[in-house]
Amino acid sequence: MKAVVMGLGYIGLPTAAIAASKGIEVLGVDINPNVVETINQGKIHIIELELDKIVKAVVEKGYLRAGLQPVSADVFLIVVPTPFKQNHRADTAYVESATRTIIPFLKEGDLFVIESTSPVMTTEKMASVIFKERPELQDKIYIAYCPERVLPGNIIYELENNDRVIGGINPESSEKAAEFYLRFVKGVLHKTNTRTAEMCKLTENSSRDVQIAFANELSMICDKAGINVWELIELANKHPRVNILQPGSGVGGHCIAVDPWFIVSDYPEQANIIKRARETNDYKADWCANKVIEACRKFEIENEREPVVACMGLAFKPDIDDLRESPAKYITSRILSEARAEVLVIEPNIVSHKTFNLVNYAEAYQQADIIIWLVRHKEFLSIDKRNDKIELDFCGIYNE
Ligand SMILES: NC(=O)c1ccc[n+]([C@@H]2O[C@H](COP(=O)([O-])OP(=O)(O)OC[C@H]3O[C@@H](n4cnc5c(N)ncnc54)[C@H](O)[C@@H]3O)[C@@H](O)[C@H]2O)c1
Numbered sequence: 001m002k003a004v005v006m007g008l009g010y011i012g013l014p015t016a017a018i019a020a021s022k023g024i025e026v027l028g029v030d031i032n033p034n035v036v037e038t039i040n041q042g043k044i045h046i047i048e049l050e051l052d053k054i055v056k057a058v059v060e061k062g063y064l065r066a067g068l069q070p071v072s073a074d075v076f077l078i079v080v081p082t083p084f085k086q087n088h089r090a091d092t093a094y095v096e097s098a099t100r101t102i103i104p105f106l107k108e109g110d111l112f113v114i115e116s117t118s119p120v121m122t123t124e125k126m127a128s129v130i131f132k133e134r135p136e137l138q139d140k141i142y143i144a145y146c147p148e149r150v151l152p153g154n155i156i157y158e159l160e161n162n163d164r165v166i167g168g169i170n171p172e173s174s175e176k177a178a179e180f181y182l183r184f185v186k187g188v189l190h191k192t193n194t195r196t197a198e199m200c201k202l203t204e205n206s207s208r209d210v211q212i213a214f215a216n217e218l219s220m221i222c223d224k225a226g227i228n229v230w231e232l233i234e235l236a237n238k239h240p241r242v243n244i245l246q247p248g249s250g251v252g253g254h255c256i257a258v259d260p261w262f263i264v265s266d267y268p269e270q271a272n273i274i275k276r277a278r279e280t281n282d283y284k285a286d287w288c289a290n291k292v293i294e295a296c297r298k299f300e301i302e303n304e305r306e307p308v309v310a311c312m313g314l315a316f317k318p319d320i321d322d323l324r325e326s327p328a329k330y331i332t333s334r335i336l337s338e339a340r341a342e343v344l345v346i347e348p349n350i351v352s353h354k355t356f357n358l359v360n361y362a363e364a365y366q367q368a369d370i371i372i373w374l375v376r377h378k379e380f381l382s383i384d385k386r387n388d389k390i391e392l393d394f395c396g397i398y399n400e
Contacts, residue, residue, distance in 0.1 A: 001025065012028065014048060018184050028066040051155070084261050099112075118201075142176035143173050163190060165190050169193075212247075249327045291392055296340055311328070313380070314332060315328065319377055341370070349377065372394070
């Protein structure tokens with residue numbers, strides 16, 4: 001079996017490598033020549049546990065190679081980015097461009113699968129694009145949508161072991177796609193139609209967003225009521241059927257902070273809770289920034305000097321270096337531009353940054369008058385805390 005994987009990023013490269021490790025002859029295609037060159041040397045351009053060893057092995061054995069153009073194959077996977085535009089609408093231009101690139105290589109019996117997180121009906125639209133250019137392939141090829149739900153840092157394990165949802169444009173397509181994934185996925189393959197599979201991926205991330213919004217809303221209510229929100233949630237979760245998530249400084253990353261908008265922009269009249277959750281989680285970051293600016297003002301009035309403020313963490317979640325859509329980064333930027341203070345920026349997972357002048361976390365803690373806990377990084381837990389600091393804890397640093 002031969003497969004072409006369009007897009008060799010965080011999802012496409014591990015997928016290509018795992019498929020190749022099961023004896024499928026894979027050509028990975030990327031528009032970035034540096035990515036292609038790196039992979040053909042048996043090396044990788046992203047950080048992901050275990051991936052380097054697998055890529056090296058499959059490239060050496062000749063099962064995986066990379067290129068700038070596709071070739072004829074039995075299976076074509078689309079794993080390119082789907083960011084959103086200014087108006088929060090999904091940008092499916094990459095998916096369409098990758099689809100158009102493979103159209104000349106399609107032949108009867110081939111399987112075409114979109115893995116990129118996509119708005120509902122994208123697969124049907126891409127099927128129309130294909131059949132408009134190649135009407136003779138109507139009912140002669142298989143088309144499906146199969147979203148990815150892996151956790152960065154654990155992609156190799158989850159890629160093989162997670163259940164997958166497979167939505168075909170017809171039952172034969174679901175079946176054909178399931179046969180392909182069965183070669184390297186040990187999880188259960190759940191077959192459905194394209195729209196359900198597309199919505200399933202968006203639903204998973206919207207569900208997380210809504211649940212975090214509930215915790216974030218509680219945190220703001222508790223702040224007003226003088227209640228420790230972490231203690232409150234711990235106690236409420238003692239109820240056998242209650243499971244509230246933890247609040248934080250907002251929601252970030254390229255999935256949970258993005259995908260719900262794909263539902264909201266397509267179904268604005270129906271998607272009320274999903275939209276409010278997105279807004280609540282975005283607002284939480286502004287609420288945190290406003291609290292810090294207020295604390296600086298109070299400090300200056302009381303002490304007749306501007307405070308030194310330590311912003312602890314920039315990443316969008318603990319123990320990673322990823323700053324995409326990060327609320328901590330947003331809050332820090334607002335403090336830098338709006339607060340009357342000397343601001344120390346801390347991110348222990350990044351050595352240097354082109355915009356932020358990063359400071360060691362332990363030194364910053366000692367130096368600062370006001371400590372802003374933005375991300376619950378493990379390094380921060382081991383700092384010897386003092387009681388002469390003003391501390392604003394937005395991520396539960398003092399809670400187990
Ligand atoms: N990273 C995750 O944790 C994750 C999890 C689940 C789903 N997803 C979804 O998977 C998709 C891919 O995400 P990613 O994180 O791998 O993105 P990425 O940015 O890491 O990689 C995408 C790659 O596609 C390449 N590319 C862009 N246009 C192309 C084209 N026309 N032809 C060939 N290559 C092209 C880019 O150069 C890049 O190397 C997105 O829709 C994303 O939302 C990502």
